Amino acid sequence: MATGRTHRPATRSRGIPEATVARLPLYLRALTALSERSVPTVSSEELAAAAGVNSAKLRKDFSYLGSYGTRGVGYDVEYLVYQISRELGLTQDWPVVIVGIGNLGAALANYGGFASRGFRVAALIDADPSMAGKPVAGIPVQHTDELEKIIQDDGVSIGVIATPAGAAQQVCDRLVAAGVTSILNFAPTVLNVPEGVDVRKVDLSIELQILAFHEQRKAGEEAVADAGVVPPAARKQQPSTDQGPDGDVPAVMPA
Incomplete structure (x- = not known):
């Protein structure tokens, strides 16, 4: 969660969207892990999976940096680490x-x-x-x-x-x-x-509350599954052979 206003927006002045800026640290973390394993290149699909985004979004984000990779080879890991670090201002103290x-x-x-x-x-x-x-x-x-x-x-x-x-x-x-x-x-x-x-x-408490929500939802779904009850939203919609008052057959009726 972020609030506040802008200052010295080096990346924003270059037209990089806020959403892209927010994802750059995710790419950098994934790339740093690859660099530490001496991986020289990475495909957009592999890097996107490691960063938790889809590959189309990753390629769009990198296009704002002027980095498009090499067809059949992918992205140079070390160069991307430097490029993103520079864009985020991490090459200075x-x-x-x-x-x-x-x-x-x-x-x-x-x-x-x-x-x-x-x-x-x-x-x-x-x-x-x-x-x-x-x-x-x-x-x-x-x-x-x-x-x-x-x-x-x-x-x-x-x-x-x-x-x-x-x-x-x-x-x-x-x-x-x-x-x-x-x-x-x-x-x-x-x-x-x-x-x-x-x-x-x-805010750590907010993050924990969000996790609690997901845990409660998962527990509820498991309880329903254990009871053998199919939630209404998951029930298949079956055509009915019951005719309407005018002899019409409704297209869809609840099973």
Whole structure:
């Protein structure tokens, strides 16, 4: 789920649709896995299956990048990794500040995927004075009083909010006022931001609720199957030999 507005839209200025931009990380993840296995080329069908999209959509997405593959050979894996990384801005170093070093913030700090994808954790920030100086993932936690100075000194443009909901908007306001223009929000609340600031919201509870819905539906379908009951929607429609009042035979009647 994403909210927010645009800034520095290098890809969008080239006419790449938002939906395509959202799928580029999926392609990059699949391509990176192929690269790690030293796979030199991949067909659109294979890559689409690995990314969870259909091949026609993949080919259309890659056409926006100017990459069309080679007939009978497919796409060059290493070149596509570079091309998509460049398009996403991952070929440069992005300093990131994480605010809120509780269990979630600490887990994010320890995530090893940041560095390999072009992101550098520049600072860890927490409002608890007792946390100041404590190392998390080898980085000493700093107090929120230092937030603005850290952003300016390190040229931070991406902030991660992992605070309780009640503190998130205040943290967001300080990040924006200090020059941060992109925010990844893990707090269970909606942030209000000015024009020119992008917000991506990650709400774990919402994702779990969606999974619960699907689990409930599957459980209901299994219960119906175990009982040997055929749901009305699944029943076959059979022609009836019963005649209508005028001697007509209805085209379809429920069996």
